[in-house]
Amino acid sequence: MAAALRRAVHRAPADAAPRPAEAGVLLLGQDLRLLLENPAAKLWRDELAYSGAELPIAVLEVAARGRGAALPAHGRIRGRSGRWVSVHASPLSGGPYPAPLAVTVHPAPAPEVAEVLLLAYGLTPRERDVLARVVAGLPSPAIAMELRITAATVQDHLKSVFAKTGVRSRRALVATILTCERTVSTARLPGPPPGRTPCTGRKLHPPSPVASSCGRPTTVSRRRTER
Incomplete structure (x- = not known):
């Protein structure tokens, strides 16, 4: 996972890529088929599409976790343009028919992207506590x-x-983290050579062996097991 995150962080966003002006809203059936969507949702689907499927794999993965769940499911995904996107999914209620699933897609807030960057460094929960x-x-x-x-x-x-x-x-540590936060807040992530830190270009400490994403879009859920 950490290796996949670093590869995603290293890719700079495409400046010419169209960016929706509003959040995308999709209604999915219990079988995860698309029922309705607003105009912005089509642009977001294009941003996250890595195949010819109707719905991006990343959206389907978050929607599957949110179907029937007590709490909304959430994921952060790097889009085709290089920008980070937040996807939320939760079931609706109150109608006579099986409740559809509401999925919203919007730009990931800077604090969420900063958290992803810290995960890319491979910091443990306690190390992140100390760093904060x-x-x-x-x-x-x-x-x-x-x-x-x-x-x-x-x-x-x-x-x-x-x-x-x-x-x-x-001092250098604080400067590194603040640089990351300023960078992600403007959605202009730099692209240093592989093996370098996301924001400073310094050599990255070799991580522990982790599972790869097998080329699929990287999603990061809030549901992590903390030590």
Whole structure:
């Protein structure tokens, strides 16, 4: 997964690609067949289509998880233009017939894309906790108190974060993360050579072996198992 995310982050968006001005809304039947859609949805389907199918595989995957679920399903997908897109799916209720499924498609907010970038670095949940507090300006003792760990453990996490992001100091780390956030907020992700970090171009720390996406569009669900 991390390797697929890095490959996706490295691809720069196409400046000339059309971008819908509003969210796409689709109504799907229980069999996941398209029933209705607004005009913007057609443009979003073209943005996410990687085959000749009526609905993009990424949309079908999120819709299948949202069908009959108590909570809406959510995915973040890199479109053909290189932009990140959010897809939400949840069943409707209140009618006499089997409830259709509502799917919305819109540009992914910058904080969500920043989270994907952090996942691309291969940071653990605890490392992301420490990183968030470093970016907020907290010193190691305060971070240790908030997370209920020792200051030495905080330093161990920071050393690991430094290695994975290719920096050597807190200042460089904060600059790297803030650069990522500014970059994704304008939807202009840079495209450094393979093996380099997404925002700085530094050499990327080799990740642990992970499963590949087998060439399919990369989706990232909020339903992750946290250690």
